[in-house]
Amino acid sequence: MYRLAQVNIGRMLAPLSDPLMAGFVAELDSINALADSSPGFVWRLQTSEGNATSLRPYEDDLILVNLSLWASLEAVCRLCL
Numbered sequence: 001m002y003r004l005a006q007v008n009i010g011r012m013l014a015p016l017s018d019p020l021m022a023g024f025v026a027e028l029d030s031i032n033a034l035a036d037s038s039p040g041f042v043w044r045l046q047t048s049e050g051n052a053t054s055l056r057p058y059e060d061d062l063i064l065v066n067l068s069l070w071a072s073l074e075a076v077c078r079l080c081l
Helices: 019-036 073-080
Strands: 004-011 041-044 063-070
Touching: 004 073, 019 041, 063 073
Parallel strands: none
Antiparallel strands: 004 063, 041 063
């Protein structure tokens, strides 16, 4: 059985604690809940806080990584519409 992995790597404009990022931080839980409850969702990278924002796989502390697994391309595409 195959799964589709979706990886997003982005560089923030400021640290998560900066007011510039307040809107992003405020929506994290609701966006993650939307993914978790979506048909075809399998798994997502997260720490005990429920998201992956504390993970820093690169030397640049402004880079965030998001990884999720989906049952199919169609399942991922439903979120894009």
